Amino acid sequence: MNKKIMSNEQYLKLVSDITPKTNEKRSLLSSFLVGGFICSIGQFIRYFFMLVFKMHGDELASATSVVLIFLGILLTGLGVYDRIGKRAGGGSIVPITGFANSVASPAMEFASEGFVYGLAAKMFVVAGPIIVYGVSASAIVGLIYYFFGL
Amino acid sequence: MESIVLSYLKAFLVGGCICTLAQLLINYTKITAGKILVCFMLGGVVLQAFGIYEYLVDFAGSGATVPISGFGYLLANGAIKGAREGLLGALTGGLKSASAGITAATIFSFLNALIFKPKSKIN
Numbered sequence: 001m002n003k004k005i006m007s008n009e010q011y012l013k014l015v016s017d018i019t020p021k022t023n024e025k026r027s028l029l030s031s032f033l034v035g036g037f038i039c040s041i042g043q044f045i046r047y048f049f050m051l052v053f054k055m056h057g058d059e060l061a062s063a064t065s066v067v068l069i070f071l072g073i074l075l076t077g078l079g080v081y082d083r084i085g086k087r088a089g090g091g092s093i094v095p096i097t098g099f100a101n102s103v104a105s106p107a108m109e110f111a112s113e114g115f116v117y118g119l120a121a122k123m124f125v126v127a128g129p130i131i132v133y134g135v136s137a138s139a140i141v142g143l144i145y146y147f148f149g150l
Numbered sequence: 151m152e153s154i155v156l157s158y159l160k161a162f163l164v165g166g167c168i169c170t171l172a173q174l175l176i177n178y179t180k181i182t183a184g185k186i187l188v189c190f191m192l193g194g195v196v197l198q199a200f201g202i203y204e205y206l207v208d209f210a211g212s213g214a215t216v217p218i219s220g221f222g223y224l225l226a227n228g229a230i231k232g233a234r235e236g237l238l239g240a241l242t243g244g245l246k247s248a249s250a251g252i253t254a255a256t257i258f259s260f261l262n263a264l265i266f267k268p269k270s271k272i273n
Contacts, residue, residue: 024177028170035169036162042212043161061215061224062250068216069251073258077266090173093183094190094217096251104259111263119263126184130191131252134225137195138244142229146240
């Protein structure tokens with residue numbers, strides 16, 4: 001028996017050598033491409049509302065978001081978005097379609113537990129913090145502008 | 151025509167860079183995706199509070215408004231506009247301008263949950 005006895009350091013080195021590298025460069029590239037692609041679709045929708053409905057400013061951004069949210073949720077329902085997310089990581093999480101996915105996914109998942117405590121209660125399990133801190137931060141910004149008249 | 155092509159390119163690059171930044175945080179730190187979303191959204195709020203994010207929106211269009219930081223921008227911008235109308239506006243302006251997105255997400259998710267059943271996890 002020629003068993004090798006390793007020290008802790010050697011063992012940790014071995015573990016880190018064997019652990020598959022999570023293709024860090026590839027994940028960066030795919031999140032760049034997917035994120036950029038979703039934003040380009042957003043730009044297309046933006047032009048559509050700008051030219052056809054003569055929208056501008058925040059109204060334009062809101063209308064674009066609504067369409068993207070619809071698409072994101074439809075793809076979530078069809079089970080496509082999670083497949084994109086497996087490869088794209090940040091590229092599918094950060095755009096507004098990812099926000100939509102994070103609302104639709106738990107609602108769909110927990111619908112079997114009832115309309116109130118399942119579907120509705122679980123709907124904002126991920127998106128809730130974004131709304132909580134977003135609304136709070138915006139109120140702070142609003143108050144600062146109101147009292148200091150910037 | 152050229153300017154339209156350029157605007158798509160700018161949206162692609164800026165949107166892609168924001169998403170890559172998130173992926174960098176996922177890869178090299180232990181911050182979870184949920185926290186990254188909150189941080190990016192707050193980043194948008196803070197940048198717009200100083201009036202910076204709107205330059206990015208003018209530059210990149212959807213490349214700046216589609217990522218979650220654009221949601222923060224919308225909230226902060228609404229609050230700033232509301233503050234000009236009065237104290238109540240300062241408090242309600244943020245949610246007012248973000249209401250379209252939240253309403254859409256809520257209603258479509260509700261309908262989605264009625265129509266579709268969750269797919270078994272694909273591995």
